[in-house]
């Protein structure tokens with residue numbers, strides 16, 4: 001029995017479940033420290049598998065009492081490559097997808113803060129041998145002369161950045177850019193969608209746009225007021241730009257307790273969203289909380305590897 005037969009057997013035999021897939025970027029990435037890039041070739045192979053073997057649905061058509069199993073495709077953050085590399089493939093295979101966009105980066109045409117961190121520490125060709133940086137009133141000194149040291153510093157700062165508020169993040173990004181003398185974004189690194197690109201993407205009948213806050217902060221470390229503002233304003237900006245109701249939300253970083261809490265869920269409901277996606281693994285069944293839909297993160301797998309993962313996820 002081959003993998004697709006095993007998958008089909010599971011779908012038939014078990015009670016209906018839906019798997020929500022989580023993507024970020026579709027591109028040939030020069031820098032992919034978190035392994036969130038899927039190449040256009042692999043993405044096409046993956047979408048071909050979905051079209052051939054699965055019932056692909058839209059996120060807003062997902063109901064807990066569905067009698068059929070299915071798959072939903074989602075993207076987080078709002079990278080410009082979603083328009084140039086993902087959309088043509090989605091159109092070729094007629095696959096709908098929801099793209100969760102952090103509005104501040106569209107509005108300001110600035111890079112995502114984690115990409116600046118990666119670019120300065122892992123990709124900038126020449127950087128000083130030490131980095132001194134102030135975070136939340138504390139000064140940190142790091143050795144940065146070797147690649148290994150810079151990777152360690154990258155990991156440490158990535159963790160620390162989760163505790164920062166919006167103005168601290170802004171300062172942090174500014175300081176890193178100054179340190180690495182990195183002032184211009186360069187081709188090959190992730191670029192957020194520009195407003196005109198977001199509007200083009202949203203024009204496709206296959207694409208639904210969801211909200212992903214304004215600035216993509218770790219909401220679990222923000223006050224209730226900041227959480228509500230991040231959630232509400234992110235939604236309002238998208239609605240204004242796209243002239244349509246935005247009803248789906250995805251939690252930045254997406255893990256319960258670590259990245260969002262009960263206050264966050266209440267704020268998402270109060271803002272008028274009808275559903276929300278998290279990042280913990282699992283499938284959607286009648287027991288799922290529609291404000292914490294689980295998702296499976298897809299890596300840069302070829303079609304066969306992708307099918308093996310789907311088989312495991314449906315069998316889990």
Ligand SMILES: [Zn+2]
Pocket residue numbers: 076077212216251252253
């Ligand atoms: Zn995100």
